[in-house]
Amino acid sequence: MLTNRSKQVVKKEMTIMEKAYLPAIFSGMLITFKHIFMKKATVRYPEQVREFAPVYRGQHVLKRDEAGAERCTACGLCAVACPAEAITMVADERKKGEENLYREEKYASTYEINMLRCIFCGLCEEACPKEAIFLTDRIVPSTFERNEFVYGKDKLVEPIDQRVDVTKRQTPAVLEFKKDKKHKHNRTFLDKVLKPSNKH
């Protein structure tokens, strides 16, 4: 027994009042009549947006660092972690002069998430060692074509001038981890200039 609300069902002959049905019908109609004046549960959507949970997992974003370089290094851990096999990527080497575009020597030349396969579980985000991929509170818009649901880098990477806020997804534990400058990927461009890395 999960709750204590279960009732023993007894099959017995109905009394005359019960057989007449009308009292039961009237009490039922009274209930529905009361509901006319009750508070409505409807959220009038376009004007009124339902509050998102802080842990809401919506459309992904590929983050850039403070200098505007893509954080993703095409390690493929997200693709491995993905239970729906929605993520594919092609790695490429960073050329000279692209340092401001890509943070590491290796980067993803293509990065695709199939939004029809994706179950928005957030395992990619958990697997990412570079804090490159986050799930945001944006909703994947609907379209008429299936292939439009395969999101490439054009839709996933955040534009430099329109950063996507992921502070809700960056829990205190994550932020604490970020302060640890022992890890190379936690060092910003400024850190590198001021304090060149030493082996550990």
Added chain:
Amino acid sequence: MSLTQYIFWFLSFLALMSSLMVVFTKNAVYSVLSLIITFFAIAGHYLLLNAQFLAAVHIIVYAGAIMVLFLYVIMMLNQNKDAEPNKHPYLMIISVIAGGLLMLTLVGTIKGAELPGSTIVDAQVGTIEKLGQVLFTDFLLPFEVSSILFLAAMVGAVYLSKNKLQS
């Protein structure tokens, strides 16, 4: 011709055509529907005769109840070609003879009958008040006897259906 006459001719034409359709259509559902149209035409005749009660009851009872049951039964039956019973030649001959005899009788009766000249009767003769008065004074016994007949039929129907359930 007056409007009443036009309506009379139209209704008569409708009644005859639809009753012919009842006989000649292959599809039983069409037959039933044509029969309903016939009843409507006859109800129209009743109205022309100022017998409104009769017309209304005719529609309610025949078109509204009996024909619905007819239609109900015919819809339930699956009318396949193979379900049709074999038409034995004897059967056809017998039915032709029977039909011919009925026609002879009808023709004889109609030929022998005298059409009384149209007499002006009370315009209220068909109304419900007059009908009720006549039914419950002059025709009280036949009225009650017919209601007993209906009761007997009802009891019989209940008995037959109950009997089937038990076996």
Added chain:
Amino acid sequence: MDPLLFKAILVVAVFGITLIVALYSTFGERKIAAVMQDRVGPNRAGPFGLLQPLADGIKMFMKQELIPSVSNKWLFIVGPCIAMLTACMTGVVIPWGGSLTFGDQVFELQIADLNIGILYLFGVVSLGVYGIMIGGWASNNKFSLIGAIRASSQMISYEIAMGMAIIALVMSTGTLSLKEIVMQQDAGLANIVYQPLGFLIFLVCAFAETNRAPFDLPECETELIGGYHTEYSSLKLGFYLFAEYINMFISSAVIVSFYFGGYNFPFQHELGLDGNLLTIVQTLVFFGKIFCFVFFFMWVRWTIPRFRYDQLMHLGWKVLLPLALFNIFATGMVMWGMGKL
């Protein structure tokens, strides 16, 4: 004004009002369903969603017309037409108000004061089943056929109890004319006082005759997809749905005329209104009463779950019919006791 012209105007007006009321009943149905389920309901088309029925109507027109290739095409089209026709025909005998006086001419706000008005009403209602039966059979679909058969047996069963309830009413009023019945209720009390049991039986039967919940077995979605209109689309489906709402409106009008004083209201002659103004107020009161019953129809629909088929038949034949017979007997005894016979 020519009396015939007035009749023509009245016919058009009654027809138009019936259609508009039916149109907005669909809207009301959705709104009432919504508020009873703690929702808002249609509120996008126009202010408060008031243009929603218009949008629904346009949608019905624009939808693709499908006639199943295996259906009986002619009867398939005739079915919804009969349903609509019989639904619209019932409004003829209902007295919508008193009389209007223009100059020295008096016009009754009733299309036809038949002295067999109740029988006419009953006849037309009994024909309503053909629309459903023909449509259901012509669709050549087993769900449609089952829906049609259910509809016909349900309507025939409840017609009997309904007729018996009306007979008791006719006994106490002594007339078959609706106008007369309404006039009597002006002079005396409303018939509900004399015929409470008859009213109850009539009300339940009205629900069954209009195929409204809890008696909407002919179209119960959970078992029969759409019942008799499973195969219908576009405007023909619209006709069926519309006929149901017209039936609801007309049966509300009939219930009000029979048992709730029709267009009369208490103390109407003490208000000191002159003839035409009083008639207009009476008509408005009549519509107010009708809308109360339309609301009641919807209220019941969104409260009571559907009957099972054997329960339906049990209620019709073993409860309502004996009750109606008892009602006739009791009415006769009371009238005899009061020396009215």
